[in-house]
Amino acid sequence: MTFADVMTRIGIAAAMAVSGISHAYLYIHGYQHIPTIGAAFILQASVSFAVAVLILIGGPGWLRWAAAVVAGGALVAFVLSRTVGLFGFSERGWQPSPHAAVSVVAELLTVGLWVAYLVNRRRADARG
Amino acid sequence: MTDAPHTMSRRQLIRHSAWFGAAVGLAVVGGEVISHVAGTAEAARVQGRPTLRFAQVSDSHIGFSGKANPNVAGSFDQAIDRINSLGYVPDFVIHTGDLTHLSTPEQFDQVKQMLTGLRAPHVFTVPGEHDSVDDAGQKYRSAFGAGTRGDGWYSFDIAGVHVIALVNTLNLKKLGHLGVEQLEFVAKDVAALPDDTPIIVFSHIPLFAMYPDWGWATDDAAQTLSYLRRFSSVTCLNGHVHQVFSKTEGNVTFYSGTTTAYPLPRPGDGPAPKPVTLPAGKLHDALGIREVSYIRGQNALALKERTLQ
Amino acid sequence: MPERVVLLAAAVAVVVLAGCSSPPSGTSPSATLATVSGATPGMPGMSGMPSMPNAQAGTSASVTAPAAPVTGDAVSIDNFAFVPATLTVRVGSTVTWTNHDEEPHTIAASDGSFHSPGMGSQATYSHTFPTAGKFDYICSIHPFMHATVVVTQ
Numbered sequence: 001m002t003f004a005d006v007m008t009r010i011g012i013a014a015a016m017a018v019s020g021i022s023h024a025y026l027y028i029h030g031y032q033h034i035p036t037i038g039a040a041f042i043l044q045a046s047v048s049f050a051v052a053v054l055i056l057i058g059g060p061g062w063l064r065w066a067a068a069v070v071a072g073g074a075l076v077a078f079v080l081s082r083t084v085g086l087f088g089f090s091e092r093g094w095q096p097s098p099h100a101a102v103s104v105v106a107e108l109l110t111v112g113l114w115v116a117y118l119v120n121r122r123r124a125d126a127r128g
Numbered sequence: 129m130t131d132a133p134h135t136m137s138r139r140q141l142i143r144h145s146a147w148f149g150a151a152v153g154l155a156v157v158g159g160e161v162i163s164h165v166a167g168t169a170e171a172a173r174v175q176g177r178p179t180l181r182f183a184q185v186s187d188s189h190i191g192f193s194g195k196a197n198p199n200v201a202g203s204f205d206q207a208i209d210r211i212n213s214l215g216y217v218p219d220f221v222i223h224t225g226d227l228t229h230l231s232t233p234e235q236f237d238q239v240k241q242m243l244t245g246l247r248a249p250h251v252f253t254v255p256g257e258h259d260s261v262d263d264a265g266q267k268y269r270s271a272f273g274a275g276t277r278g279d280g281w282y283s284f285d286i287a288g289v290h291v292i293a294l295v296n297t298l299n300l301k302k303l304g305h306l307g308v309e310q311l312e313f314v315a316k317d318v319a320a321l322p323d324d325t326p327i328i329v330f331s332h333i334p335l336f337a338m339y340p341d342w343g344w345a346t347d348d349a350a351q352t353l354s355y356l357r358r359f360s361s362v363t364c365l366n367g368h369v370h371q372v373f374s375k376t377e378g379n380v381t382f383y384s385g386t387t388t389a390y391p392l393p394r395p396g397d398g399p400a401p402k403p404v405t406l407p408a409g410k411l412h413d414a415l416g417i418r419e420v421s422y423i424r425g426q427n428a429l430a431l432k433e434r435t436l437q
Numbered sequence: 438m439p440e441r442v443v444l445l446a447a448a449v450a451v452v453v454l455a456g457c458s459s460p461p462s463g464t465s466p467s468a469t470l471a472t473v474s475g476a477t478p479g480m481p482g483m484s485g486m487p488s489m490p491n492a493q494a495g496t497s498a499s500v501t502a503p504a505a506p507v508t509g510d511a512v513s514i515d516n517f518a519f520v521p522a523t524l525t526v527r528v529g530s531t532v533t534w535t536n537h538d539e540e541p542h543t544i545a546a547s548d549g550s551f552h553s554p555g556m557g558s559q560a561t562y563s564h565t566f567p568t569a570g571k572f573d574y575i576c577s578i579h580p581f582m583h584a585t586v587v588v589t590q
Contacts (some may be wrong), residue, residue, distance in 0.1 A: 032166050059151075089376040169459070229541070343579060
């Protein structure tokens, strides 16, 4: 368990938690009333928190894949909502600010750290 | 953490399942916590009753007699009873059009009489295209036009909410149409309002493109909505399509309501929006009314669809 | 171990704080109505009055035009469509429309030169064309239904 490994774990967990908090906050403050999107928000938030906690306390590697999937999914949904719309829901620009921007940064960080984790593992394997 | 070999031992399978179970369990617990917090936050804001509560009823089509519903007056009566037994008196009731099926004087008399049975301080209406079949809305306006402008549009303020009622069922070319005079009315009407005034708009035909091939859109709605772009909470309620549907575009949310008469097909489900005859006993699941409540400080309105029982 | 607990506690605390952060509203709602135009739109409701059940269904109107001349050309309204979509007739001809749908329809010329009353099921409407030209028309109830009568010399 290297120092880099621990830092990556904390980083992914924190990023997932921030993304989850943003979605939970928006859910509590009005998004719960939006059809389908409301349900998706609470799902994203609860799964993000769960995965963040388990990664933090040292769960297996597939949890980071799960984190990347959830974060990647949230990013795709965000892009869809700004372009063609998602379940009849669409928004403009970076509204609601600053939560949208904060969440996107956190999700990009999650995906980035997952990639770093993969690269790290590959290097560790190559070293034997 | 070591790499697992490609085949997993039973111990590893149990281990991974345990983590998976923990993930699911934690997610459920997390969801419950968030949901509970959301509920108490809303209750704390409400402190007794919502800022505004009203009911929407639509497309009663009094005068229709077909297999899809041989007794539209009976189901409209049921809808009125449903509203009267909500457990509270709504601040107003809005009928979003197609009150009659053929705009005859008898049908207007009948529906107006039935509406007096609603226990609410105010009852508002907007006309549907069935209410102006042969007279550009004259009979509708004699029955329901008191206090309205132009072809029957108007606005009012209630509990700090600004409500605009629009007529988009006259001078139709293919879609709903508002017309220059009405657009000017909207522009002037909202000009002096602060951005945080919640706006509710009623119309018969959807103000968004739900299905233009069947006329389920309004050709000059974009201009109206541009006057409302700066407001933080805009909700548009319509009828016409006889089914519940919603769409959110930025700060504007559109909700189509269902009918009390007969269902219509989903967009594209068939050649035309013809009345759908459902199997016996299924009709009343497709008919209904809607409760809407607004809480000051929340941009999104809370809607509850109620079927006729 | 301690750092994990701290992080976990911090995450939970933030969620709870975010939920409780909004101040409670103390205003009692007032539902009085104010209008700009002066006159009050809408119907005053009857609070407290029992609902009056009316079990009688309304009658459906049907319009029958006077009997069309034998040489009149015909357009049929079937399944929310005008058949034929383009009808060509000579100046002075009379066209008769018949509604074969259950739903009511109308015949409304785009240039306003003719507008039928509401046509119920099996109702007919006739119009004579005195001048040549191309006359687009729609159903004013279902305006996605459109067709044309071409009147030649």
